[in-house]
Amino acid sequence: MKLARSIVIFATLPLVATLGGLLMIVFADETQWGYDGDQGPQRWSALAPEYLLCGEGKAQSPIDIRDAVDVDLVAIEFHYGETANKIFNNGHTIQVDVDPGSHIVYNGITYDLLQFHFHAPSEHTIDGEAAALEIHFVHKDRNSASLAVVGILLSEGDGENESYAAVFDHLPADVGDPAPLGEPIDLDTLLPEAQGYYTYQGSLTTPPCSEVVRWLLLDKPLELSTEQIAAFTAIYEANARPVQPLGERDLLRASP
Numbered sequence: 360m361k362l363a364r365s366i367v368i369f370a371t372l373p374l375v376a377t378l379g380g381l382l383m384i385v386f387a388d389e390t391q392w393g394y395d396g397d398q399g400p401q402r403w404s405a406l407a408p409e410y411l412l413c414g415e416g417k418a419q420s421p422i423d424i425r426d427a428v429d430v431d432l433v434a435i436e437f438h439y440g441e442t443a444n445k446i447f448n449n450g451h452t453i454q455v456d457v458d459p460g461s462h463i464v465y466n467g468i469t470y471d472l473l474q475f476h477f478h479a480p481s482e483h484t485i486d487g488e489a490a491a492l493e494i495h496f497v498h499k500d501r502n503s504a505s506l507a508v509v510g511i512l513l514s515e516g517d518g519e520n521e522s523y524a525a526v527f528d529h530l531p532a533d534v535g536d537p538a539p540l541g542e543p544i545d546l547d548t549l550l551p552e553a554q555g556y557y558t559y560q561g562s563l564t565t566p567p568c569s570e571v572v573r574w575l576l577l578d579k580p581l582e583l584s585t586e587q588i589a590a591f592t593a594i595y596e597a598n599a600r601p602v603q604p605l606g607e608r609d610l611l612r613a614s615p
């Protein structure tokens with residue numbers, strides 16, 4: 360009898376542990392965070408234990424770009440192709456998930472492009488100045504958990520940016536799942552021609568603020584029309600984390 364009971368307890372323990380794990384995952388997934396008030400950036404680290412780095416990390420992003428050290432650095436090799444426009448509103452930004460195949464090679468490492476998304480105003484600032492929007496192309500190292508994020512500032516210019524029309528004509532106001540919409544996108548056309556860039560080692564700019572990102576911020580902004588910018592800010596007026604201290608990190612600039 361006693362023996363049987365202890366077997367039952369032993370058999371139940373892993374199940375309890377598994378359920379606990381599942382509950383943790385569900386809980387983490389449902390932790391609400393945002394850009395103002397009680398759920399704003401100053402409070403992220405208090406919202407969930409796994410968001411601790413957002414408050415205590417020493418290599419956080421974004422940063423203010425100033426006093427970058429000019430050095431000879433390798434170019435970012437872009438190998439971008441066509442993708443279905445799988446655009447969606449994830450509750451924090453408008454994101455486009457891309458088809459497999461597009462990637463960059465940087466310092467001999469191949470990083471696959473996963474998705475791109477937008478922030479308003481820009482998260483990185485240059486000498487304290489923010490641009491209207493910032494786009495983040497998020498890439499993952501094929502052989503590790505490291506990410507490389509290519510950031511581009513988007514400022515207001517004359518006329519519609521036709522390369523971005525496929526995206527900005529379909530911005531979904533309502534939160535939903537990725538679904539192919541409209542014409543495919545030629546990802547190559549989303550990039551500027553000049554590719555000088557700033558680089559530093561940093562983090563995700565959203566919870567859990569993991570410090571796994573090689574930032575590659577292109578040094579020339581792209582231009583969008585007033586209407587294109589307004590189409591985004593009508594949905595997300597302010598989804599930018601404030602700049603974080605550079606601390607002991609190197610901030611380098613590579614000119615083309």
Ligand SMILES: [Zn+2]
Pocket residue numbers: 476477478495564
């Ligand atoms: Zn981002």
